[in-house]
Amino acid sequence: MLVEGISHKCAFTDCYSLNEDELVINVKTNKSISKVVIVHADPYIFGCSGTDPWSGQPLELHIEKELSHELIWSVTLKPEFKRIQYYFEIYAGDELCYLFEDGVHDKDFMKKDNIIRHFYKFAWMNRADICTHPKWAEDIFWYQIFPDRFCKLDYEGNKQLNDWDDYKSLTRDSFYGGNLKGAMSKLEYLKDLGITGIYFTPLVTSTENHKYNISDYEHIDPDFGDNEYFRKLVEKAHSLGIKVMIDAVFNHSGRGFFAWQDVVKNGKNSKYYDWYFVKKDNFSFDGNTKDGRYYSFAFVDEMPKLDTSNPEVMDYFTKVCKDWIEMWNIDGIRFDVGNEISHAFIKKLHRELKAVKPDLFLLGEIWMDSTPYLLGDEYDSVMNYPFMQSLSNFFVDETLSSDDFMYMMNYCYSLYMKQVNQVVFNFLDSHDVDRAITRCGSYDKLIQQLSVLVTMPGSPCIYYGTEIALEGKNDPDNRRPMPWKDIENKVYDKTISTVKSLISLRKQHKACESQNITWHSEDGRFIKYEKHSADEVLKVYINAGNSPLDVTINNEQVLFSHLYDSSCLQKGGVIITKLL
Structure with a gap:
């Protein structure tokens, strides 16, 4: 029996409280394993001595996710007394082994007498330890704004500005004069697009256009406006149903x-x-x-x-955040370079800021697996770079199959607790990476990626200009000024309408954000998956191959389509349907 790759730890994402009543338990195995059974009961049901006889009830796990070389098995329990003791029976056909805390044991292990077995034990489902997040973050659709390049209106700063419509002369040192007054003038545009949350890159005083080298954390940079104007912007955004999140740069100063x-x-x-x-x-x-x-x-x-381990540094910047909340009534804070800040500091921020504003959303910028920061007492969410990278890689590397796509998506959603996956910050591009359309090299591929973005769990975000398929390589090219003249002249109406339709679909159908996904294995690069909610089933068809496909829709309502007509899904095409 192949036992390599069989693992479980009674902690982190292998065993955690989903809420006050439910406990999620996950086991990883190799693909030769055909069945996993948990044997569980209260640890004290037969006595409180470590040598008292103990036995539990068997319950079979289901395959939650399939990755390229492993399976993730899962079960959700409701421990009557908020604690549980357990071990696993692992089957490969007729072969059997046991998994305990000290490792894998052969089929004769349970026949041995007078030994102390290393059972797994989840000691107590403490309410204070449960990973939670602001409920509103489950239904948000974010829009990232790089202020100097989004919109300029009545600029009052003192910088030498580039011509707004001249992106070809853009350098890393360029200023274009985008400001809060300009951003505020476009709030109705964002609302019409379907946006319900704005993420601003840094707004406070700095010498550079990006504002990540901060010299004064308490004042809006004069290039953008002032504290009072930002307060008014947040107030207006709230009146339109739009949340506001700002960037905190505490890893370094200017x-x-x-x-x-x-x-x-x-x-x-x-x-x-x-x-x-x-x-x-x-x-x-x-x-x-x-x-x-x-x-x-x-x-x-x-x-x-x-040095964010220094108590004085922690105190100073915790006060900065509290001042931001009091001055501007912001809804979220995104922490730049979020994995270089000390855990002690993030825990302090979480504890003290949630005491001031319980539904404040705390987002960390981390580019890799962020599990240590997402255990309930630090960030609510992180920027989902694994999602962005996996999605991008699939559409760039045409040797990858639809099964590979499933493995990649399943990997992304195997990293964190389910409640974190519900609000993980999904995006296609940002000010730190190439624009999505430039990376994948195709408008159709961009629409396909956006279709995945709106039908996967998490808090989706688009970068300013993605709604018009704005191009751009890495910094500074990915920070071009927004071409408002062309937008007003209806040059981008078709693309804006398409993106608007996808955002609307996301907001109208709860199945889009559901974590209940059924994958269908198809030949080549034909992606097909279903999203299930309590009230509906959505189907997503994506032709990422190089030839047209015959896709017949039966008993389904087409909610969105791109390059689909008369049962023919063209290369680059997408269909999203609702099962009738």
């Missing part, structure tokens, strides 16, 4: 930040010296920090790294 300035002036005598990681008191030259004179973000000298 060199203009008062604490860094004091360190530069006073060296080791600065009371802020321990706010940073200074190795050499030599601040007389610029250039990357690979010489180790001080730590910085990605060796960028203008972004000295903050």
Whole structure:
């Protein structure tokens, strides 16, 4: 019997409280395994001594997800007394082994007397330990705005600006004058598009167009407006049913930040010296920090790294967040470089900010598996880079099959607890990566990716300009100014209408956000899956191959289609239907 790859840990995403009553248990196995049974009962049902006889009730698990080389088996239990003890029976045809906390045992293990078995035990379903999130985040549709490039109206800053319509002269140092007044003037546009949440990249005072090297965390940058104007923008957004999330850059500051300035002036005598990681008191030259004179973000000298293990740093920036909430009544905070901030700091932020505003949404920017940050006492969600990367890779690499697509999506949704998957921040592109259409090289592929985005669990987000298929390679090209003249002249009406239809479909059909997915294995690159909710079943058909496909729709209502006519789904086509 092949036992390699069989694993379970009574913690993290293998065993966790879904809510106050339900406990989710997952087991990973290789694909030769045909059945998994959990044997479970209360640990004290037969006594409280570790040597008392104990037996449990068997219950078969189901295959929750199939990955490329493994299966994930799952069961949801309702422990009567909020605790549970268990082990597993693992079958490969007629062969049997047992899985306990100390590993896999052969079929004769249970016949042995006078041994102490290493049972799994989930000690107690403590309410305070359950991973929860703001309920509103389950139904949100985000729109990311890079303020300097979104919309300019009555600019009052002091920068030398590029011509708004001239993106070809764009450099990393360019300013275009986008501001809060411009953004506020487009709130109705966003509402009409179907947007219910705006994520702004940094808005507070900084010397650069991106504002990630912050010199003053308490004031809106004059390039964009002022504190009072942002308060009005948030107020208007709320009146339109739109939530607002802003960017927090606490991994590092800018060199203009008062604490860094004091360190530069006073060296080791600065009371802020321990706010940073200074190795050499030599601040007389610029250039990357690979010489180790001080730590910085990605060796960028203008972004000295903050020590977020320092209690003074934690206190200062926790107060900054509280001030933001009080001043602007924001709904969410996105934490830049969220995996380099100390766990202790994030826990403090979660604890203290949720006390001020319980439904505040805390989002971490992390580019990989983020499980340690999503256990209930840190972030509510993270930017789902595994989703973006997997989706992009499938549409770029045409050697991948529809089964590969299933494995990739299942991998993404195997990383976290179910409640996290419900609000994980899904996106196709952002200010940090190539535009989606540029990466995949095809308008049709973009529409296919958007169709996946709106029919998968999570909190979906589009980057400004994605609704018009705006192109752009990586920074700075992915930060072109929004071409409002062309939009107003109806150049992009067809694309906007298509994206608007997809967003509307997402909002109108709860099955889109459901985690109940049935995959259909099809030949080549023909993707077919079903989404199930309590009230409906949606079907998604995507032709990612190079030839037309005959797709006959029976007893289904077509909700959305692209390149589909008379039972023919063209290359690049999509159909989303509702089962009648």
